[in-house]
Amino acid sequence: MTTRTPTTDATAKAATAPAPPIVPLPPAAARAVTVAGSAVAFVGTFLAWTWTDEFPGNLTVTGYPGGLQVLTLVGALLTLLFVLSGYGVRGLGWLTPGGTNSPVLLTALGVLGTTGYAMGAISQELGGLVNLEPGAWVSGIGALVAVIGALGLPADQPYDADEPHPGLWGRIRHSLTAPEPARAKDLPSWAEILIIAAGFGIGLYVFAYGIGTEYSELFVGFLIMAAFGFTAVTRAGLLRRLSALTAKHRNVTLAAAFVAAICFPFTQSNDQFALIGANILIFATVALGLNVVVGLAGLLDLGYVAFLGVGAYAAALVSGSPQSSIGVHFPFWAAVLTGALASLIFGVVIGAPTLRLRGDYLAIVTLGFGEIFRITMNNLNGNSGPDVTNGSNGIPNIPDLKVLGFDLGVPHDVLGHELTRSGNYYLLMLLFTAVVVMVFRRSAESRIGRAWVAIREDETAATAMGINGFRLKLLAFALGACLAGLAGTVQAHVSYSVTPEQYQFAGSVPPNSAFLLAAVILGGMGTISGPLIGAALLYLIPAKLQFMAEYQLLLFGAALMLLMRFRPEGLVADRRKQLEFHDTGQLDVPDDKPLPDGATGVAKAGA
Amino acid sequence: MTTTAPTTTTVLDATDVTMRFGGLTAVRSVDLTVNSGEIVGLIGPNGAGKTTFFNCLTGLYVPTEGKVSYKGTVLPPKPHLVTQAGIARTFQNIRLFANMTVLENVLVGRHTRTKEGLWSALLRLPGFKRAEEASRERAMELLEFTGLAAKADHLARNLPYGEQRKLEIARALASEPGLLLLDEPTAGMNPQETRAAEELIFAIRDKGIAVLVIEHDIRFIMNLCDRVAVLVQGEKIVEGPAEVVQADERVIAAYLGTPFEGAPGQEEAAEVAAAEAHSTTEGDDK
Ligand SMILES: Nc1ncnc2c1ncn2[C@@H]1O[C@H](COP(=O)(O)OP(=O)(O)OP(=O)(O)O)[C@@H](O)[C@H]1O
Numbered sequence A: 001m002t003t004r005t006p007t008t009d010a011t012a013k014a015a016t017a018p019a020p021p022i023v024p025l026p027p028a029a030a031r032a033v034t035v036a037g038s039a040v041a042f043v044g045t046f047l048a049w050t051w052t053d054e055f056p057g058n059l060t061v062t063g064y065p066g067g068l069q070v071l072t073l074v075g076a077l078l079t080l081l082f083v084l085s086g087y088g089v090r091g092l093g094w095l096t097p098g099g100t101n102s103p104v105l106l107t108a109l110g111v112l113g114t115t116g117y118a119m120g121a122i123s124q125e126l127g128g129l130v131n132l133e134p135g136a137w138v139s140g141i142g143a144l145v146a147v148i149g150a151l152g153l154p155a156d157q158p159y160d161a162d163e164p165h166p167g168l169w170g171r172i173r174h175s176l177t178a179p180e181p182a183r184a185k186d187l188p189s190w191a192e193i194l195i196i197a198a199g200f201g202i203g204l205y206v207f208a209y210g211i212g213t214e215y216s217e218l219f220v221g222f223l224i225m226a227a228f229g230f231t232a233v234t235r236a237g238l239l240r241r242l243s244a245l246t247a248k249h250r251n252v253t254l255a256a257a258f259v260a261a262i263c264f265p266f267t268q269s270n271d272q273f274a275l276i277g278a279n280i281l282i283f284a285t286v287a288l289g290l291n292v293v294v295g296l297a298g299l300l301d302l303g304y305v306a307f308l309g310v311g312a313y314a315a316a317l318v319s320g321s322p323q324s325s326i327g328v329h330f331p332f333w334a335a336v337l338t339g340a341l342a343s344l345i346f347g348v349v350i351g352a353p354t355l356r357l358r359g360d361y362l363a364i365v366t367l368g369f370g371e372i373f374r375i376t377m378n379n380l381n382g383n384s385g386p387d388v389t390n391g392s393n394g395i396p397n398i399p400d401l402k403v404l405g406f407d408l409g410v411p412h413d414v415l416g417h418e419l420t421r422s423g424n425y426y427l428l429m430l431l432f433t434a435v436v437v438m439v440f441r442r443s444a445e446s447r448i449g450r451a452w453v454a455i456r457e458d459e460t461a462a463t464a465m466g467i468n469g470f471r472l473k474l475l476a477f478a479l480g481a482c483l484a485g486l487a488g489t490v491q492a493h494v495s496y497s498v499t500p501e502q503y504q505f506a507g508s509v510p511p512n513s514a515f516l517l518a519a520v521i522l523g524g525m526g527t528i529s530g531p532l533i534g535a536a537l538l539y540l541i542p543a544k545l546q547f548m549a550e551y552q553l554l555l556f557g558a559a560l561m562l563l564m565r566f567r568p569e570g571l572v573a574d575r576r577k578q579l580e581f582h583d584t585g586q587l588d589v590p591d592d593k594p595l596p597d598g599a600t601g602v603a604k605a606g607a
Numbered sequence B: 001m002t003t004t005a006p007t008t009t010t011v012l013d014a015t016d017v018t019m020r021f022g023g024l025t026a027v028r029s030v031d032l033t034v035n036s037g038e039i040v041g042l043i044g045p046n047g048a049g050k051t052t053f054f055n056c057l058t059g060l061y062v063p064t065e066g067k068v069s070y071k072g073t074v075l076p077p078k079p080h081l082v083t084q085a086g087i088a089r090t091f092q093n094i095r096l097f098a099n100m101t102v103l104e105n106v107l108v109g110r111h112t113r114t115k116e117g118l119w120s121a122l123l124r125l126p127g128f129k130r131a132e133e134a135s136r137e138r139a140m141e142l143l144e145f146t147g148l149a150a151k152a153d154h155l156a157r158n159l160p161y162g163e164q165r166k167l168e169i170a171r172a173l174a175s176e177p178g179l180l181l182l183d184e185p186t187a188g189m190n191p192q193e194t195r196a197a198e199e200l201i202f203a204i205r206d207k208g209i210a211v212l213v214i215e216h217d218i219r220f221i222m223n224l225c226d227r228v229a230v231l232v233q234g235e236k237i238v239e240g241p242a243e244v245v246q247a248d249e250r251v252i253a254a255y256l257g258t259p260f261e262g263a264p265g266q267e268e269a270a271e272v273a274a275a276e277a278h279s280t281t282e283g284d285d286k
């Protein structure tokens, strides 16, 4: 619970000399080495990396980088830009308002990572290092030199006063940290809006590139480069600058995000990739619904996927599928209402008895109810129960939707671009995502949302402030259920059929309850963008890395543990959470009178 | 020192409140009334059942026996209904919504006095913005009143201890109560802060809100309270004006222990009691 005031920060800076670099080089030499290394790596991408196009992506052409070479090229270019910005080249200063040298090191590491991975993959798949052409060595050695040069750059901030002489590992970690950027001066608002638009444009491009990667080697390379690049951009302070702008123009940001999202299917001519997009949206929307329950009201719901299932089953039953036991065909809007309503009722029925429980009990009961839903759908097959759902066969042959005379089942030409079936559903789902985003945002910023957060923080105190705990928890639970049901109605149509096995607690295909919860926690509880990003990653990574399907849950667990260790608030930090976990120090607590740690500890324990 | 309004009404009337936890009777047949315009003190040694009594009044515990009425109506033992009726409280071990901002904490306190439901929030009905703004304005007034306005946007958990206590009071006041229950509002405060808290409580009383306060600091109680009730082992043994209570043998015995007849140490105990009484009257004479 230490908070640093600006004055102590300043004195610390004055007292401790700047941290020495890890590789002892004069700064000017280190910069030159980094530039040279990056340039060599850059040039190497124009040479052939291997002799045969058996390795995917065709890395044999000289003068025309392809596949993994492009990633190295982009990384090397980024490194160069950051170094030049560090040189003080005019017009590039805006690139590094925060740290200057740590972004260089990070991008250099990213280049080394992708290039190294490419070299490893080539020699492993084709059988030996002999398969590497000189180009690969040029880029690889260039990347290595660039990293050594970057390690010779001085760190962006002095060592912490409480640990002035860290070990080697501490020094490496330290060299990757950077100070926060200073406040940007105000630009005219059209310029700021343009910057936001550019930010989302780049984001869309990177995302579409990731989805469009044709083979898993490219996706792995993409992941390495994206992770390092993203961290570098963060350390450079660009992300903080951008989020300051988005916080200022929130409606513009939302609009930009949706425009970027609308553009996505037009970037994909391959129906398969558009389908991934549509499934990500479904997953993300349900995760956002779960975020109302978990992130705002703090109710741990381990059976949430059941509500998606209720919506999907309800929609399937009224879809006019020949296998539906009801055999009616509702228009789409009526099917959506049916699905949402069914989920809502199911949510209230489950919530009313269970929400009187607190904490762990609730988690276990919801886990049980989630499984009960799946087993019931399995048993309503005509043998062990009345025939409603066809048991494990599910309800297949769900016909495609027609909305306002627009058949979503066939491709359409829109402004010269072909929109595939999945593209159509993607856009429909996007509409639902927009609705859920709006519901989340508006409810969170209201009396009801504050009451939810209050319950999450301290239920006893909340009830003593006049909040009817049970009623508000039920409201959150039912709203969450309803939103999942909404998504379920679209999901039933996208996937042509519903079966009980789609709605498990844990499985290798998202969405399932465990992955939904992971998306919320990994992305950032209580935020809007967090679960969307978390869901996209959790869907994309398993979908793209089919070859390691067996280890998927193991890797997933390991990744979650690492994340909880290093970034417990999730990828996107809630304003509140960020302060909770990292004490970035609001500068308000006078240093001479800190809150006695013992006192709060006792208060918490005694409460 | 304090002036009682000529038309006093009974705000709180607790009759025969008993709270048992299994074999332990934490509160035994306690009667207590608080009138409008009054500041009443509740004192007693550790474990006497003061907090338990508060919990019975506010519906956090359902009393085993007895009833609590507020301005003539019997209260159901549900905390949110008690708050709705007009009794607000603070907690002995501060229970703020630690990860909400100071302003948000107070806004949560306004929950019962606002109506806007989920539909209103989702559709942003015309009344929504107005109600939200009015709430904000009212909350800022209360922060102004408690001297926290400058920290409205800070997280509650980052406030120093004394300000956390003040924020609890502001949050309680946000529900526009007729009676405020304060559980050890100065615990852990230094003398200056304690004096500021005194001023704050007087100001609250002057707003027409009756106050029932638990406190261990005898001087504080003496300065503040019109009437003091003493709880010992769950039973109310004395009630009356502060000076009377302070001189009462049973109270002294409860705090210092009853010496055996003729046992060594009896004289010392009496001396200590006398000295204590002396020093507190000194502190009271302002
Ligand atoms: N929920 C409970 N279950 C069992 N016993 C309880 C419970 N709450 C309080 N008690 C017991 O009731 C007695 C009175 O406790 P209480 O907290 O009311 O004392 P207090 O007068 O507020 O003391 P202090 O001055 O230390 O705050 C204690 O013996 C306590 O252990």
Ligand SMILES: [Mg+2]
Residues within 6 Å of the ligand: B050, B051, B052, B092
């Ligand atoms: Mg107590």
